[in-house]
Amino acid sequence: MHTPEQIERALEQVLLRVERPGRYVGGEFNAVSKPWNSIQVRVALIFPDIYEIGMPNLGLAIFYDLLNRQPGILAERVYLPWVDMEAMLKRDGIPLFSLETKHPVSDFDVLAISIPYEQLYTNVLQVFDLSGLPLRSIERDETMPIVIAGGHACYNPEPLADFIDLFVIGEGEEAIIEIAQVVGEMKAANLSRNEQLARLAQLAGVYVPRFYEVDYQEDGVVAAIKPIREDVPFPVLKRVVPILPAPPTRFVVPNIDTVHNRAPIEIMRGCTRGCRFCHAGFVARPVRERSIDEIVMAVEDAVAQTGFEEIALLSLSSSDYTDVLNLVRTLGERFAGQRLSINLPSLRLETTSVELMESLRNNKRGGFTFAPEAATERMRNIINKSMPDRQVLEVARAVYSKGWRTIKLYFMIGHPSEKLEDVKAIADLSLAILAEGRNLHGRKATVNVSVSTFIPKPHTPFQWVPMDAIEQITAKQSLLKRELCGKGLRVSWNDPDETLLEALLSRGDRRLGSVIRRAWELGSRFDAWNEWRKHDAWVQALSEAGLDFHHYTHRTRPVDEVFPWDHIDIAVKKSFLAQDYLMSRRGETRVDCREKCFACGILPKLAIMRSKIPADAWKCPPVAPKIEPDEVSAI
Amino acid sequence: MNRLSPDEENAQNVVSGTAMPHLRYRISFGKDGPLRYCSHLDLMRVWERVLRRAGIPLVYSQGFNPRPKIQIAAGLPLGYISTCEILDIWMENDPLEPGSMLSALRLAAPQGLTINTIHLVALSEPALQSLTASACYQVTAKNSAIEPGMLEKRVRELLSQEHVWRERRGKRYDLRSLIRQVEIMPGTPLMLQMTLELSPQRGTGRPDEVLDALEIDALSAVVTRTTITFEASPDS
Numbered sequence: 001m002h003t004p005e006q007i008e009r010a011l012e013q014v015l016l017r018v019e020r021p022g023r024y025v026g027g028e029f030n031a032v033s034k035p036w037n038s039i040q041v042r043v044a045l046i047f048p049d050i051y052e053i054g055m056p057n058l059g060l061a062i063f064y065d066l067l068n069r070q071p072g073i074l075a076e077r078v079y080l081p082w083v084d085m086e087a088m089l090k091r092d093g094i095p096l097f098s099l100e101t102k103h104p105v106s107d108f109d110v111l112a113i114s115i116p117y118e119q120l121y122t123n124v125l126q127v128f129d130l131s132g133l134p135l136r137s138i139e140r141d142e143t144m145p146i147v148i149a150g151g152h153a154c155y156n157p158e159p160l161a162d163f164i165d166l167f168v169i170g171e172g173e174e175a176i177i178e179i180a181q182v183v184g185e186m187k188a189a190n191l192s193r194n195e196q197l198a199r200l201a202q203l204a205g206v207y208v209p210r211f212y213e214v215d216y217q218e219d220g221v222v223a224a225i226k227p228i229r230e231d232v233p234f235p236v237l238k239r240v241v242p243i244l245p246a247p248p249t250r251f252v253v254p255n256i257d258t259v260h261n262r263a264p265i266e267i268m269r270g271c272t273r274g275c276r277f278c279h280a281g282f283v284a285r286p287v288r289e290r291s292i293d294e295i296v297m298a299v300e301d302a303v304a305q306t307g308f309e310e311i312a313l314l315s316l317s318s319s320d321y322t323d324v325l326n327l328v329r330t331l332g333e334r335f336a337g338q339r340l341s342i343n344l345p346s347l348r349l350e351t352t353s354v355e356l357m358e359s360l361r362n363n364k365r366g367g368f369t370f371a372p373e374a375a376t377e378r379m380r381n382i383i384n385k386s387m388p389d390r391q392v393l394e395v396a397r398a399v400y401s402k403g404w405r406t407i408k409l410y411f412m413i414g415h416p417s418e419k420l421e422d423v424k425a426i427a428d429l430s431l432a433i434l435a436e437g438r439n440l441h442g443r444k445a446t447v448n449v450s451v452s453t454f455i456p457k458p459h460t461p462f463q464w465v466p467m468d469a470i471e472q473i474t475a476k477q478s479l480l481k482r483e484l485c486g487k488g489l490r491v492s493w494n495d496p497d498e499t500l501l502e503a504l505l506s507r508g509d510r511r512l513g514s515v516i517r518r519a520w521e522l523g524s525r526f527d528a529w530n531e532w533r534k535h536d537a538w539v540q541a542l543s544e545a546g547l548d549f550h551h552y553t554h555r556t557r558p559v560d561e562v563f564p565w566d567h568i569d570i571a572v573k574k575s576f577l578a579q580d581y582l583m584s585r586r587g588e589t590r591v592d593c594r595e596k597c598f599a600c601g602i603l604p605k606l607a608i609m610r611s612k613i614p615a616d617a618w619k620c621p622p623v624a625p626k627i628e629p630d631e632v633s634a635i
Numbered sequence: 636m637n638r639l640s641p642d643e644e645n646a647q648n649v650v651s652g653t654a655m656p657h658l659r660y661r662i663s664f665g666k667d668g669p670l671r672y673c674s675h676l677d678l679m680r681v682w683e684r685v686l687r688r689a690g691i692p693l694v695y696s697q698g699f700n701p702r703p704k705i706q707i708a709a710g711l712p713l714g715y716i717s718t719c720e721i722l723d724i725w726m727e728n729d730p731l732e733p734g735s736m737l738s739a740l741r742l743a744a745p746q747g748l749t750i751n752t753i754h755l756v757a758l759s760e761p762a763l764q765s766l767t768a769s770a771c772y773q774v775t776a777k778n779s780a781i782e783p784g785m786l787e788k789r790v791r792e793l794l795s796q797e798h799v800w801r802e803r804r805g806k807r808y809d810l811r812s813l814i815r816q817v818e819i820m821p822g823t824p825l826m827l828q829m830t831l832e833l834s835p836q837r838g839t840g841r842p843d844e845v846l847d848a849l850e851i852d853a854l855s856a857v858v859t860r861t862t863i864t865f866e867a868s869p870d871s
């Protein structure tokens with residue numbers, strides 16, 4: 001057992017011997033330290049990567065703010081130490097600790113781990129190990145913290161089912177408070193861990209893996225997933241907040257440089273474009289917007305509270321914000337001359353985007369970013385991201401002529417229907433854009449091309465599609481490297497091994513639990529860091545478990561296959577996704593569903609919620625309020 | 636650093652005909668606690684945000700990447716504590732009295748940043764970095780096994796030499812010429828006080844180099860900068 005004082009003293013001896021010790025000391029402006037002993041429920045908010053990566057995470061900032069506003073609850077932050085510090089902690093027997101009060105992680109009542117992407121899975125085990133906690137959920141008893149996890153990767157919770165006590169499926173703003181309150185109520189009650197979890201499983205959106213069982217067919221495909229208790233939900237419907245709560249503005253301001261040094265303000269949640277590869281586009285429905293007034297006030301408040309020089313207006317697709325021009329004009333005028341840089345990422349490739357960025361009056365050093373994803377009409381139809389070809393060059397010309405010198409382009413390769421000529425078109429388009437820049441800025445014009453590789457993500461219309469063959473991916477990347485070299489061009493891409501691992505982990509079932517554990521034992525961690533990912537460890541771990549990549553990543557699946565995540569209900573129907581998948585095979589597209597509702601499932605699944613809020617609160621059409629039985633009896 | 640000299644900047648003010656002349660303030664501050672582990676570069680960022688939170692409108696440089704005009708007298712190495720750092724800021728106009736600026740800054744400061752004083756200085760003063768002459772450091776050698784007698788001998792030896800040649804980052808230099816004074820303070824734990832050069836002409840002495848020369852583990856010592864002395868100016 002370590003006291004905070006012991007941890008502080010031990011830290012003082014090691015901090016000057018590690019890289020960037022500012023990661024480990026806390027004490028930042030707006031950090032909240034509540035009196036430990038007088039608080040009933042203590043939550044450790046954990047981002048399983050280093051401080052610089054975890055600090056800018058908006059999800060944890062929201063929970064930090066919400067939880068610390070509750071009188072009986074405290075929330076403190078925990079990040080993973082980098083490998084040099086890890087060695088020091090192990091050498092000196094210092095457990096993983098929270099930044100605010102330096103309490104050992106194992107002293108908290110709840111560990112809430114944010115898992116936005118799959119490459120963090122081995123880091124989650126690292127968190128348990130450095131905290132001196134058993135890795136597997138069933139090995140931890142009621143004297144230890146309850147471990148909850150959430151974030152976009154958790155829409156397929158199965159690969160981590162062995163290790164996490166409870167997943168929050170969907171949006172956590174309300175759920176995390178409810179969980180903390182129930183944990184508080186149970187404190188005096190002397191319940192076993194099973195009893196505690198059974199009670200928590202009653203909360204909407206909570207998935208406790210130990211109360212469900214998976215059967216497999218002989219070929220390794222899931223046969224069925226069943227609950228083993230009657231009182232747990234099946235399927236588990238994701239949690240949705242009907243109306244976005246006020247955005248946090250009192251962000252903790254780091255004393256050291258992090259990956260994003262800015263205050264993020266979410267302007268809109270959800271997206272109705274329906275790009276078929278996009279996980280967020282399907283799991284984050286329905287679309288809810290914040291009002292211009294609320295956003296302007298939040299920006300004002302965030303600047304005053306944090307002093308950040310940069311504000312990022314976040315959403316999946318800024319151009320789709322209903323009154324976006326009015327929003328940026330208002331912000332541009334309100335903050336003119338204040339040296340504030342206001343970021344509006346995720347803009348559509350169209351001339352109005354140039355006007356939007358102009359209105360924000362930022363300096364133009366950062367360049368202009370677009371994500372055309374594909375460069376041929378055929379591929380754009382397959383992925384459902386249509387846009388006329390001639391428009392692209394027109395927009396590029398407008399961007400360069402307004403004074404930007406750099407255009408950043410995001411493309412995706414590796415859909416199995418993609419041919420080499422489609423990839424060649426990416427190179428041609430990038431070169432044509434550069435030529436536009438050269439006309440206006442000569443050698444100062446640049447184009448940065450970032451090429452990701454397609455992964456058939458769960459809960460998307462492409463969940464039935466196999467990953468492209470590795471040789472194909474390599475051939476496509478080589479073509480781009482060959483075509484796109486020269487002055488003014490910068491190309492980046494993902495290592496095929498990295499894509500393969502992400503595909504495996506995002507499509508995994510419960511059997512991957514032992515694989516993740518073994519890979520971690522073999523030294524895997526920081527899998528999102530190219531220099532740390534150990535591909536061989538994963539190959540070995542899979543083969544020791546009698547599994548292989550191919551089953552998870554490269555099979556074409558029959559439309560009726562049961563997926564490991566089928567008991568997780570994102571409120572979009574599987575039949576809708578299947579229909580969209582078949583449309584993609586015929587090259588058919590759908591328009592934005594704001595124009596025409598395609599009945600994806602959101603409305604029937606969330607009908608009661610929808611009927612209770614104003615018509616314009618969601619971009620889905622309103623539902624007539626039904627009279628509920630208890631209201632009938634009241635009449 | 637790509638900053639204008641105060642004279643150039645004054646000239647620019649005249650040219651651009653700014654309605655309100657710029658003002659230059661000098662802030663004395665301490666750095667301790669969690670900020671001890673923040674590098675000089677990170678500290679500049681911390682300051683920019685403190686000033687923005689305090690509502691102090693800074694002057695920015697011109698060009699493609701405008702930066703706020705702030706100067707720190709002497710970068711403090713990561714790990715050192717200080718009670719006496721000096722910062723100059725250039726302000727757009729004058730909405731606040733120094734007194735209310737002081738309280739605004741104190742409210743806006745993160746844990747570990749202590750604001751001592753703030754006062755107006757002439758725009759025409761030379762750059763802060765060119766004004767410094769020397770600095771005093773207090774060193775507490777926590778885990779040192781050396782007994783005071785031994786240390787006294789080493790200090791005497793160090794100071795008696797005419798040159799102490801050392802290498803830092805591949806460069807050979809004479810540490811002795813950067814040491815003005817080293818003294819052992821009475822009591823336990825072991826305490827040293829040293830005055831080292833801090834001068835754009837003569838160079839900057841580093842306490843960890845002195846400790847190393849005295850065979851004291853610099854990484855477990857707590858070093859506090861206690862004074863920065865300016866070059867006596869001819870007109871004062």
Ligand code: SF4
Binds near residue numbers: 597
């Ligand atoms: S219910 Fe209709 S409008 Fe709403 S997200 Fe689904 S398809 Fe779009």
